[in-house]
Amino acid sequence: MKITVVGAGAVGATTADNIIRRELAEEVVLLDIKEGVSEGKSLDMYQTAALLGFNTRPVGSTNDYEKTKGSDVVVITSGLPRKPGMTREELIGINAGIVKGVTENILKYSPKAIIIVVSNPMDTMTYLALKESGINKKRLIGMGGALDSARFKTYLALAMDVSPLDIHGMVIGGHGDTTMIPLTRLATYNGIPVSRFLSPEQLEKVAADTMVGGATLTKLIGTSAWYAPGAATLLLVESIVRNQKRIVPCSVYLNGEYGQKDICMGVPVVLGRGGWEKVINLRLSDAEKAAFEKSAEAVRSMNGALTL
């Protein structure tokens, strides 16, 4: 098994570090355009092997795609992060060019790879990578819902003062401050609806905090987050590589599912060795359906800004 992570910045390096610690591959290639950075970070990571006890080999590459040859899974994190006050959508101009170029280069050397897109605005970048590459839709997966769901569970756990491990919940829709849909009605505390423990006002606050979860961290840190994004990306990679068939909300190409066509946005999918293997059809309430449609409209209008 060989895995490549493109972009050795905050999210890319954290993702690579998580992957090597879990020994999900023999080799993990970290590629960046900045001279020496991916080589330096890979060497730094490898020096933890003797301390932490793993055998995966991280390899750095300054924009040399030959080194990525034969990768089974590729994670694209290259691109600008937002600054406080910005939306993810404002990154489209620069990141579209980066994601397009990276996808082309990756597929030249790894034509069979499963590609996970992290760069923002993620739903539109996933759509762009799919349209430009023409690869099987099941091999292209956008990471957003895994992170948003982790934030949702964290805010629920904090409000209830319980362990996040006992909370189940999902966020679907677009990965944007106004487009994500925390499914409060379906969230549970080990199978018990969370509405038994929190008031409607408390649940509304949890949902609102979840939606601006990324913006809150960007304001605090000065750039966007990386620990939870790196862990959320690991969840996708691990389910694919180990064929775990986990259900994870991911941005995938919809062709009629959830009433949407020709769009990539977040829905629960089963992840295994084939990429996203099937969409899980939730029975949404009328209000949830309306929110999904509104979210799709916003994602579609962002996709309209692409020159395909």
Ligand SMILES: NC(=O)c1ccc[n+]([C@@H]2O[C@H](COP(=O)([O-])OP(=O)(O)OC[C@H]3O[C@@H](n4cnc5c(N)ncnc54)[C@H](O)[C@@H]3O)[C@@H](O)[C@H]2O)c1
């Ligand atoms: N989908 C999500 O849930 C999620 C979560 C966090 C961050 N993000 C997004 O991920 C991206 C990366 O965030 P970050 O915090 O790691 O940023 P960062 O600035 O720390 O790292 C980005 C890296 O990409 C590299 N890069 C730029 N162009 C490149 C190219 N053509 N080829 C290879 N590498 C290139 C840069 O040199 C830099 O090292 C941003 O777009 C951010 O918005 C998405």
Ligand SMILES: O=C(O)C[C@H](O)C(=O)O
């Ligand atoms: O908030 C951002 O811009 C980065 C990422 O999409 C996140 O949700 O952390």
